[in-house]
Amino acid sequence: xxxxxxxxxxxxxxxxxxxxxxxxxxxxxxxxxxxxxxxxxxxxxxxxxxxxxxxxxxxxxxxxxxxxxxxxxxxxxxxxxxxxxxxxxxxxxxxxxxxxxxxxxxxxxxxxxxxxxxxxxxxxxxxxxxxxxxxxxxxxxxxxxxxxxxxxxxxxxxxxxxxxxxxxx
Amino acid sequence: xxxxxxxxxxxxxxxxxxxxxxxxxxxxxxxxxxxxxxxxxxxxxxxxxxxxxxxxxxxxxxxxxxxxxxxxxxxxxxxxxxxxxxxxxxxxxxxxxxxxxxxxxxxxxxxx
Amino acid sequence: xxxxxxxxxxxxxxxxxxxxxxxxxxxxxxxxxxxxxxxxxxxxxxxxxxxxxxxxxxxxxxxxxxxxxxxxxxxxxxxxxxxxxxxxxxxxxxxxxxxxxxxxxxxxxxxxxxxxxxxxxxxxxxxxxxxxxxxxxxxxxxxxxxxxxxxxxxxxxxxxxxxxxxxxxxxxxxxxxxxxxxxxxxxxxxxxxxxxxxxxxxxxxxxxxxxxxxxxxxxxxxxxxxxxxxxxxxxxxxxxxxxxxxxxxxxxxxxxxxxxxxxxxxxxxxx
Numbered sequence: 319x320x321x322x323x324x325x326x327x328x329x330x331x332x333x334x335x336x337x338x339x340x341x342x343x344x345x346x347x348x349x350x351x352x353x354x355x356x357x358x359x360x361x362x363x364x365x366x367x368x369x370x371x372x373x374x375x376x377x378x379x380x381x382x383x384x385x386x387x388x389x390x391x392x393x394x395x396x397x398x399x400x401x402x403x404x405x406x407x408x409x410x411x412x413x414x415x416x417x418x419x420x421x422x423x424x425x426x427x428x429x430x431x432x433x434x435x436x437x438x439x440x441x442x443x444x445x446x447x448x449x450x451x452x453x454x455x456x457x458x459x460x461x462x463x464x465x466x467x468x469x470x471x472x473x474x475x476x477x478x479x480x481x482x483x484x485x486x487x
Numbered sequence: 488x489x490x491x492x493x494x495x496x497x498x499x500x501x502x503x504x505x506x507x508x509x510x511x512x513x514x515x516x517x518x519x520x521x522x523x524x525x526x527x528x529x530x531x532x533x534x535x536x537x538x539x540x541x542x543x544x545x546x547x548x549x550x551x552x553x554x555x556x557x558x559x560x561x562x563x564x565x566x567x568x569x570x571x572x573x574x575x576x577x578x579x580x581x582x583x584x585x586x587x588x589x590x591x592x593x594x595x596x597x598x599x
Numbered sequence: 600x601x602x603x604x605x606x607x608x609x610x611x612x613x614x615x616x617x618x619x620x621x622x623x624x625x626x627x628x629x630x631x632x633x634x635x636x637x638x639x640x641x642x643x644x645x646x647x648x649x650x651x652x653x654x655x656x657x658x659x660x661x662x663x664x665x666x667x668x669x670x671x672x673x674x675x676x677x678x679x680x681x682x683x684x685x686x687x688x689x690x691x692x693x694x695x696x697x698x699x700x701x702x703x704x705x706x707x708x709x710x711x712x713x714x715x716x717x718x719x720x721x722x723x724x725x726x727x728x729x730x731x732x733x734x735x736x737x738x739x740x741x742x743x744x745x746x747x748x749x750x751x752x753x754x755x756x757x758x759x760x761x762x763x764x765x766x767x768x769x770x771x772x773x774x775x776x777x778x779x780x781x782x783x784x785x786x787x788x789x790x791x792x793x794x795x796x797x798x799x800x801x802x803x804x805x806x807x808x809x810x811x812x813x814x815x816x817x818x819x820x821x822x823x824x825x826x827x828x829x830x831x832x833x834x835x836x837x838x839x840x841x842x843x844x845x846x847x848x849x850x851x852x853x854x855x856x857x858x859x860x861x862x863x864x865x866x867x868x869x870x
Contacts, residue, residue, distance in 0.1 A: 354860030442865030
């Protein structure tokens, strides 16, 4: 199964702008991208990014072991979003470099813990994690709480100009 | 546009599972299993009731179906709404002021 | 020996790769759509989805690019004609040719990067744009008209780019309630209006240019256009005075999460 993400240039810029803002004590910021979906031929999935929701400053937890740690209130708000708007949730953060971002060991470990919980709110929709860099992005998608995630194979940034990342073959 | 629980409940007595769905500024009511008048084949289809004028075609209300019945109803046209194909026929002036179940009944009458 | 795209190398060293990977849908393969298909084949677009439920008639021969008298005799499908044009120009392009109404097979559009709308009816264009917006796909619409003005005629047309975050066809006043209502009174019949090849060619070329500005821009200071108006009598082409250049707009007609993606995805549907 191939997974294709479409995201507007504007939404991506908004997310990057938020994620590069300094926080009082967290080294990184985090947000959630709300997405809708469609099926294409051969059972592939297309993900449509709709909006980006920053985690509020007060919802971070001070913990020097992590670049950013968010508390239960941040997740509660995210779950409410998913429920009210019938969207899939993608945990979103930024690696401050150029080029294709790859998940760190901590990224992989932590997202594997909390992304499956999103299915408790919206069981029938995919959820996942996006990582932005200064000029690129990548992501992983869970289509069920039980199965491991799949990488987003192809990304289209919609705007002027249109930009494509990854391989759709 | 929103509908009262009573109006939807009444509609669901003839169309179980009827549920409002929005596209843009228009609210449709999805009818998952709509029974057509006797003698029509297929006898049960999916339907989409538009119980308002909507400013898109000059019709006060409209009924769309997942199949068309060329032998009845006039001037069938095809549409794509809520990302599915639908057919509808020309039958105007069923007022949006009627109850939902009455709007539906009026449109179905044209297919007898 | 020069290769087929050396004369367009100014579009960038990656342009061949970009164009050959691009998936473009052309809905409506009459006078406008057939021109667009031909140009995209020459440019090197690699993947086509072409859709038209119609067969060629004699009255199409004045403008349907690729259509022949032999096609008319055998009532050839317009989609088959367009597929032949593509094959003859670029045999490596992959083409899905649908001889059905696009409304029946619109799910095929979901994997496209660009959709060209070249259909006559306003309701069809409005619904096609809605599908494009659902899947965040830039939609390029072309329309041409011949108006009777007493004993004279005027030829007009426009090319509109509808893209998420920017004005839609309703914002641009191309789709209006009174036009939809008038069309519905005629039960959706919108064909039979005067149509000629040269304005179709002008508009098709402009539309292809709009696409190329999006996918392989060749001037970094050039502001993309999203509504071009054509006066075929002067003749003259210019960006629309109020909304011509692409600027971000809060389009009130689209934008809610409910209008994005397949509304049936993840729903239990009774069938």
